[in-house]
Amino acid sequence: MGLSPVSIEEAPAGTGLNREINIGGPARVKLKDLAVSSRQFATMVGAGLSITRTLSVLEEQTASKPLKEILGKVRSDVEGGSSVSDAMAKHPKTFPPLMVNMVRAGETGGFLDRALSSVADNFEKEVKLRAAIRAAMTYPVIVLIMAVLAVIAMLLFIVPIFADMFAGLGAELPWPTQVLVVASQAAVWVIPALAILAIIFAIWWSRNKNTPSVRKFVDPIKLKVPVFGSLARKIAIARFARGLSDMTGAGVPILQSLKIVGDTSGNWVIENALDRVAESVRQGQSIAGPLATESAFPPMVVQMIAVGEDSGALEPMLDKVADFYEDEVETASAQLTATIEPLLIAILGVVVGGMVIALYMPIFTIATAVQGS
Numbered sequence: 001m002g003l004s005p006v007s008i009e010e011a012p013a014g015t016g017l018n019r020e021i022n023i024g025g026p027a028r029v030k031l032k033d034l035a036v037s038s039r040q041f042a043t044m045v046g047a048g049l050s051i052t053r054t055l056s057v058l059e060e061q062t063a064s065k066p067l068k069e070i071l072g073k074v075r076s077d078v079e080g081g082s083s084v085s086d087a088m089a090k091h092p093k094t095f096p097p098l099m100v101n102m103v104r105a106g107e108t109g110g111f112l113d114r115a116l117s118s119v120a121d122n123f124e125k126e127v128k129l130r131a132a133i134r135a136a137m138t139y140p141v142i143v144l145i146m147a148v149l150a151v152i153a154m155l156l157f158i159v160p161i162f163a164d165m166f167a168g169l170g171a172e173l174p175w176p177t178q179v180l181v182v183a184s185q186a187a188v189w190v191i192p193a194l195a196i197l198a199i200i201f202a203i204w205w206s207r208n209k210n211t212p213s214v215r216k217f218v219d220p221i222k223l224k225v226p227v228f229g230s231l232a233r234k235i236a237i238a239r240f241a242r243g244l245s246d247m248t249g250a251g252v253p254i255l256q257s258l259k260i261v262g263d264t265s266g267n268w269v270i271e272n273a274l275d276r277v278a279e280s281v282r283q284g285q286s287i288a289g290p291l292a293t294e295s296a297f298p299p300m301v302v303q304m305i306a307v308g309e310d311s312g313a314l315e316p317m318l319d320k321v322a323d324f325y326e327d328e329v330e331t332a333s334a335q336l337t338a339t340i341e342p343l344l345i346a347i348l349g350v351v352v353g354g355m356v357i358a359l360y361m362p363i364f365t366i367a368t369a370v371q372g373s
Contacts, residue, residue: 029094033064035123042116052079070094083107097260098243105250118246129326136333140340147348152191154355159184162359176358219268231332236267238325245318255282269296
């Protein structure tokens, strides 16, 4: 246009063509990325790098964009005079209370590298635990989805074709076929209604699943569901033992540790039980005494904690409990997969096979009547 710039100013980051478009809300930091960063943090601090330099390196090399942004904020706060734990505490959705408190204990006691290594160990074991559960549930969920889709497809597309053919024959249909035809006619409006209700429930659940009233109702049911309830209990106890061991080893006060591990157990029943245990400990009792009155904890856990308290070896005893229940979760997950797979296949065969038989029963009846005449 024949114009010459008089002055040029750099646009602020995140504006104009540099603005990032996020669809579906803010991205979450994965536990695996946090575990990797914790391990790298511990290694660099143990090697003698300064905190600010370490945070700068972590910010540059992490593959997670949301974690990169938050590490930049943490680094800025540390450069401004804040401690690492206080800077992390400003981002509770990224850094769990367990990590913040262990980092604070490490800063206070002068063993930040060991505290971060314990955090990394905890997160890595949790990632492994989640991976084992996810691997165990993937195949059954896929089979279940395929079964539901197959039934819906037959009700909406195949059964109506047979129903029109049977209507032209004018013969009375067997009752299984009648039930199938009625179900097919109802599915035209029932399935869309159920889909809408499922979407509404999913939205409501995503917003309310962590509220106290919902957790108070749902979490006890999780522990009572056959097969899955035992698995959920083992997962919660493994998290409790691992978290309490790490925090005890890092020097975090026991009352604060019990509160934090209750929050990280993932179940309201365990969390509520540990709140009562913490109150008893505050009054001067041991951990094992009030823990024995809580039905959520197996006797073996209580006895091992009691031995650990009596011998002054609570941390290694909790490690043994955590290792045992983590192995139990892996074994139970494998057994669950081995049990559910043939069960789902059998159910799928019965449902689909029953629908096919119901569709062909009128044809067999008509053929028999024709041969008899």
